[in-house]
Amino acid sequence: MEREIITSKANSLLSRVRKLNSRRAFRRAEGAFAAEGPKLLGEALRWGVEVEAVICAPGVPLLELPAQVRVAEVGDALLASIADTQSPQGIVFICKGKNLALPDPLGGSRYLLLDGVQDPGNVGTIWRTADAFGAEGLILCNGCADPWNPKTVRATMGAVFRLPAYECTLAAAAGRLERAGISLYAAALQEDTADVRSVCLDRAAVVIGSEGRGVSREALDHCQKTVRIPMRKRCESLNAAVAASVVLWEMARND
Numbered sequence: 117m118e119r120e121i122i123t124s125k126a127n128s129l130l131s132r133v134r135k136l137n138s139r140r141a142f143r144r145a146e147g148a149f150a151a152e153g154p155k156l157l158g159e160a161l162r163w164g165v166e167v168e169a170v171i172c173a174p175g176v177p178l179l180e181l182p183a184q185v186r187v188a189e190v191g192d193a194l195l196a197s198i199a200d201t202q203s204p205q206g207i208v209f210i211c212k213g214k215n216l217a218l219p220d221p222l223g224g225s226r227y228l229l230l231d232g233v234q235d236p237g238n239v240g241t242i243w244r245t246a247d248a249f250g251a252e253g254l255i256l257c258n259g260c261a262d263p264w265n266p267k268t269v270r271a272t273m274g275a276v277f278r279l280p281a282y283e284c285t286l287a288a289a290a291g292r293l294e295r296a297g298i299s300l301y302a303a304a305l306q307e308d309t310a311d312v313r314s315v316c317l318d319r320a321a322v323v324i325g326s327e328g329r330g331v332s333r334e335a336l337d338h339c340q341k342t343v344r345i346p347m348r349k350r351c352e353s354l355n356a357a358v359a360a361s362v363v364l365w366e367m368a369r370n371d
Contacts, residue, residue, distance in 0.1 A: 117181060119189040122171075125197055129169060129188060133198040133208060140262045148212050149264035150198075151276075153205035154179075159274035166212040171198065176206040200266035213264050218282040218289060222296040224252030225319045226367050229289055229300070231335045232258040232326035233356050239263065240271020241357040242324070247275035249364040254281040255289050255321070258332060290338035293321050302339040303359055304331040312343040317367045324360045 122130065135142045136150040143149050148168060151160070158179055160167055169186040172178060173195050181187065195204050228246050233239055239261040246254050254263075261268055263281045282289075293300050301315065302323040323339060325331035330353070336342070345354065345362050354362070 117178070117187055119172075119187050122188045122190045122194065125194060129171065129186070130190070130194065130198050133171065133210060136210065137198070137200045137266050140265070143213070143262065143264045148210055149269060150200070150208060150210050150266060151269050152199055152201060152208050152266070154207055156269070156274060156277075157207055157209050159277050160209070160211050163277040165214075165277050168210040168212065170207060170209045171195065172208075173204075173206045178207070201270075214280060216263065216281065216283045218255060218284040218292060220292055220295075222292045222298070224296075225298060226251050226317065227253055227255055227293070227298065227321035228360060228364065229255040229257060229286075229321050229323045229335075230260050230356075230360075231286070231302075231323050231332050232329070233260050233324065235327060235356070236261040236265045236267035237271045238327065238355070238357045240268040240273075240276075242360040243268070243272045243279060243281060244275045245357070245361045245364050247272075247279040249361075249368040251279070251364060251367065253279060256281060256283045257286045257289055258326075258334070286332075286334050286338055289321075299341075300339050302331045302336055302342045303345065303363055304336060304342045305344055306336070306342045309342040309344045312345055312363060312366050315341065315343050315366075320367065322363045322367070324356055324363065327356050 133150045167185050171188045171190055173192055174189055198208055228251050243254050269276050290300055299320045323331050323335045
């Protein structure tokens with residue numbers, strides 16, 4: 117495939133990548149995001165994601181790309197100027213993001229709802245785990261980290277292309293889950309909290325709260341029950357990604 121050679125840091129394609137990496141509003145307006153590395157590019161192509169452009173360092177081999185994909189080659193210094201990592205893997209690419217609107221009616225039976233989880237690494241790790249353990253999707257509410265943030269995308273290890281994530285209000289999510297016959301629980305401690313191992317999670321969505329404040333009052337008001345992860349009394353809580361992993365494992369055990 118023919119590679120366009122770019123030598124100017126001010127090139128419009130390179131400028132676009134920088135904006136996609138740094139501006140959430142720009143990502144939304146464009147319906148696109150940037151990602152790095154041959155593994156993520158391979159996953160995007162494998163799952164039929166529309167790749168708009170691939171920018172690579174000299175001599176970096178590329179998979180076969182659709183004819184409409186723009187391919188550009190840049191020097192190592194230019195690649196570093198558009199990468200979000202300190203040690204780029206020789207490839208940066210732009211791809212279209214999937215629709216983030218929560219479907220109505222809602223299909224499937226198992227979801228994880230994140231309530232104000234703001235760390236991109238945690239959101240990406242939870243996304244990857246939700247994909248591994250068979251969740252139908254991830255629902256992001258109350259100002260979670262952007263699913264198209266480059267740090268989120270990296271942490272998903274390709275799940276960004278395989279498992280849908282949605283953004284909506286808690287009220288909208290609760291309403292659609294209820295109409296779909298999917299019970300909504302929260303991982304939180306209250307007087308009526310049940311051991312997560314004793315709750316049927318066949319048709320359920322579980323809320324995981326933010327790293328700092330846990331599950332919000334608004335989310336608790338929408339939930340039918342709260343569940344707890346059993347642990348030593350001297351330990352107060354788990355990291356959001358770890359808590360989500362335990363809950364997702366319990367969901368998978370119902371199979």
